[in-house]
Amino acid sequence: MEQFYLNNVSLYDTLVGRFRPAIPVKPDTTTTSPSIDVGVRIRPLLNDENAADFPCAVFPRLRQPGVVDIHDLYNHPRKPVLKSFAYQADKVFDQGATTEDVYDDLVADLVPYAWNGGIGTLFAYGQTGSGKTFTVSQLEELVTESLLENNLDGEREIYLTIIDLAGNSAFDLLQSRKPISVLEDSFGVTHLAGADEHHVKSKEEVRTLIEQAASFRLSAPTLRNDASSRSHGICRLRIKNTADNSEGILYLIDLAGSEAARDRSAHGLERMKEYKEINMSLSVLKDCIRGRVEVDVMSTEEKKRRRPRVPFRQSALTRILKHVFDPESGQACKTVVLACVNPSLADVSPSKNTLRYAETLRVLLPGVGETTDGPKPPMTWTNAELKDWISKNSGTPPISPEFLAPTGSGARLLQLTASEFESRCMKTPGVTFEQAMAFRSKLWQLHIDSKKSRNTSTSTRATGAMFSSRDQDATNEKVPFQKRIRPGMIVSWEPSAEQCSTLGLADGLKLAAVLSPESVGNDNPAGGQRYRCALVAEGELPEAYEIHLWRQFVIDAEQMEQEAILEYDVPTRQYFIAV
Numbered sequence: 103m104e105q106f107y108l109n110n111v112s113l114y115d116t117l118v119g120r121f122r123p124a125i126p127v128k129p130d131t132t133t134t135s136p137s138i139d140v141g142v143r144i145r146p147l148l149n150d151e152n153a154a155d156f157p158c159a160v161f162p163r164l165r166q167p168g169v170v171d172i173h174d175l176y177n178h179p180r181k182p183v184l185k186s187f188a189y190q191a192d193k194v195f196d197q198g199a200t201t202e203d204v205y206d207d208l209v210a211d212l213v214p215y216a217w218n219g220g221i222g223t224l225f226a227y228g229q230t231g232s233g234k235t236f237t238v239s240q241l242e243e244l245v246t247e248s249l250l251e252n253n254l255d256g257e258r259e260i261y262l263t264i265i266d267l268a269g270n271s272a273f274d275l276l277q278s279r280k281p282i283s284v285l286e287d288s289f290g291v292t293h294l295a296g297a298d299e300h301h302v303k304s305k306e307e308v309r310t311l312i313e314q315a316a317s318f319r320l321s322a323p324t325l326r327n328d329a330s331s332r333s334h335g336i337c338r339l340r341i342k343n344t345a346d347n348s349e350g351i352l353y354l355i356d357l358a359g360s361e362a363a364r365d366r367s368a369h370g371l372e373r374m375k376e377y378k379e380i381n382m383s384l385s386v387l388k389d390c391i392r393g394r395v396e397v398d399v400m401s402t403e404e405k406k407r408r409r410p411r412v413p414f415r416q417s418a419l420t421r422i423l424k425h426v427f428d429p430e431s432g433q434a435c436k437t438v439v440l441a442c443v444n445p446s447l448a449d450v451s452p453s454k455n456t457l458r459y460a461e462t463l464r465v466l467l468p469g470v471g472e473t474t475d476g477p478k479p480p481m482t483w484t485n486a487e488l489k490d491w492i493s494k495n496s497g498t499p500p501i502s503p504e505f506l507a508p509t510g511s512g513a514r515l516l517q518l519t520a521s522e523f524e525s526r527c528m529k530t531p532g533v534t535f536e537q538a539m540a541f542r543s544k545l546w547q548l549h550i551d552s553k554k555s556r557n558t559s560t561s562t563r564a565t566g567a568m569f570s571s572r573d574q575d576a577t578n579e580k581v582p583f584q585k586r587i588r589p590g591m592i593v594s595w596e597p598s599a600e601q602c603s604t605l606g607l608a609d610g611l612k613l614a615a616v617l618s619p620e621s622v623g624n625d626n627p628a629g630g631q632r633y634r635c636a637l638v639a640e641g642e643l644p645e646a647y648e649i650h651l652w653r654q655f656v657i658d659a660e661q662m663e664q665e666a667i668l669e670y671d672v673p674t675r676q677y678f679i680a681v
C-alpha cells in the first residue's frame with residue numbers, strides 16, 4: 103500500500119488541492135457534556151517521514167473549528183480515487199501548536215478542578231509514534247508547575263506517583279520498576295499497594311522524577327516507533343487539603359500505543375497477545391468514559407430507574423481508575439481525551455481509527471443538539487426537490503435535472519440502473535463518466551447517511567443503537583432468496599477467479615451491497631438477472647465491515663448465496679453482521 107501511495111503522490115496532492123467538502127459537516131451546534139472534552143493533536147511530520155516523501159493526509163478545517171478532514175487514496179480499478187473522511191472534536195491543535203497551547207486550551211481547567219476536590223483525568227490516545235509521550239511528559243511538568251506556583255486559593259500538599267501498567271502487572275516507575283499490586287479493600291476502594299508517593303515541593307524536583315520515570319518505562323521496538331510504549335503510563339497527583347483533610351486527584355495517562363496491522367504482522371505471538379490486551383483495555387476504557395459521562399447527564403429519576411452500570415471491572419486500567427468511573431463513587435469528575443495523530447499518508451488508516459475513537463467519546467446532552475432526523479432522506483424527495491438537489495450538488499458542469507430526472511421521485515432515481523443513471527447524466531454537454539459515477543455515489547451516500555442519521559439522534563447515540571439492512575417487510579422473508587434481491591440488500595457471494603483478482607479480494611467471507619438491477623441481456627451469457635453492487639470490505643475493527651460505495655462491480659444473481667444482515671453501529675461507524 104505504501105508503494106501505491108508513493109507512486110501517486112502528485113495525483114494525491116492534486117486531488118487534495120481540489121477537495122471541497124461535498125456535504126459540509128453541519129456547524130457544530132451540538133452541546134456535549136461539560137464533564138468531557140475531546141481534543142485532537144496533529145503532530146508535525148518528522149524528518150524521516152519528510153524524507154520518505156509521504157504527503158500530509160490530516161487537515162484541520164479552517165472554517166469549521168473542531169472538524170478534521172482525513173484524505174485517503176483508494177486503488178480503484180479505473181484510477182486511484184480520493185476518499186475523504188471528516189471527524190468532529192471539541193478542539194483541534196494543528197502541527198504548529200505547542201504543548202503550552204494544548205495545556206492552555208484543553209488541560210488547564212483540570213487544575214483548579216482537582217485543587218478543589220474533584221478528579222481531573224487526561225487520557226492521551228493514539229497510534230504508536232503519534233506523540234502521546236511527547237505531549238504527556240510536557241503536560242506533567244506544566245500541570246505540576248501550575249499546582250505549585252499558580253497561587254490558587256488555600257494551602258495544599260501535592261503527592262506524585264508514577265506507575266506503569268502492562269497487562270495486569272503494575273510497576274512503580276519511581277522505585278526502579280518495583281512490582282506493585284492493585285488491591286481493592288473491603289470498602290471497594292482501589293489501592294496501589296507498594297507504590298511510593300513523593301511529596302513534591304518544587305518544579306525542579308518534579309522534572310527529575312518525571313525523567314527518572316521515563317527511563318524506567320517499558321518499551322519495545324515496533325516498526326512505527328523505536329521507543330514505543332506497550333504499557334499505560336499513569337501519573338497521579340494527589341492534592342491534599344490539610345485544612346479539612348479532603349483531597350482531589352489529577353491523573354495524566356499516556357495510553358499504550360494502538361498499532362497498525364502492518365506493525366502487528368512483523369511481530370511474534372507474545373507481541374500479538376500484548377496487542378490484544380492493549381486493544382481490549384482501550385475498548386473497555388472507551389465504554390467506561392462514555393458510560394460515566396452518560397451517567398453524569400442523567401437525571402436522578404433516570405438513574406434510579408435505569409440503575410446504570412459502568413464496566414470498570416473489566417480491565418486493570420479501569421479498575422485502578424475505579425473512582426473515576428464508578429457512578430457510586432460520588433466524586434465529581436472531569437475528563438479530557440487528547441487524540442494524537444501522525445499526519446503522514448502512510449499512517450492514514452490508524453489515524454482514522456484514532457479520530458473515530460475520539461469522536462465516539464463526545465456525549466451529546468439529552469434534548470439538545472441533533473434533535474431532528476437529519477436532512478430529508480432522498481427516498482422521500484418529490485420531483486421538484488430532486489431537481490433542486492441535482493442542480494445544486496452535481497458539480498461542474500451542473501448535470502441537467504431535465505435529462506437525469508425529468509419526472510419521478512427520489513425513490514425512482516435510486517432504482518435506476520447504474521448505466522441508465524450515467525448515460526442520462528452524460529446527456530448534459532461536458533459531463534464525463536467519472537463525474538456521473540461520482541455523482542451517483544454521492545446520491546447513494548446521502549441515502550445511506552439519511553438512514554444512519556435517523557439512528558443517530560441523541561438517545562440512540564447514547565445507547566449505540568444500530569441501523570439494520572434487514573427488509574422492513576417481514577413477510578418477504580418467506581419469498582425465495584433469488585426472488586427477493588432488492589437494492590440495499592447485503593448478500594454473500596462467490597466471486598470468479600477474475601473478480602477476485604480485479605477486486606483484490608482476500609480469503610474469507612465475500613459480501614456485497616446490492617445497489618440496482620443491471621440491464622439483463624446480451625452481455626450475460628447465462629441470461630439471468632445481474633446486479634450492480636458495492637463492495638462490503640472488512641472494517642478496521644475486528645468483525646466489522648465498511649461499505650465501499652465507490653468500488654462498484656456487477657454480479658450475477660446466481661453468484662449470490664444468501665442474505666446477510668448488517669447492522670450499523672453508530673459509535674464505531676462500522677457495520678457488524680447481525681446474529
Ligand SMILES: Nc1ncnc2c1ncn2[C@@H]1O[C@H](COP(=O)(O)OP(=O)(O)OP(=O)(O)O)[C@@H](O)[C@H]1O
Binds near residue numbers: 146148229232442
Ligand atoms: N508535537 C511534536 N513536535 C515535534 N516532535 C514530536 C511531536 N510529537 C511527537 N514528536 C516526536 O515523534 C516521535 C514519537 O512521539 P512519541 O514517542 O511521543 O509517540 P507515542 O505516541 O508516545 O508512541 P508510543 O505509543 O509508541 O509510545 C518522537 O520522536 C517525538 O519526539
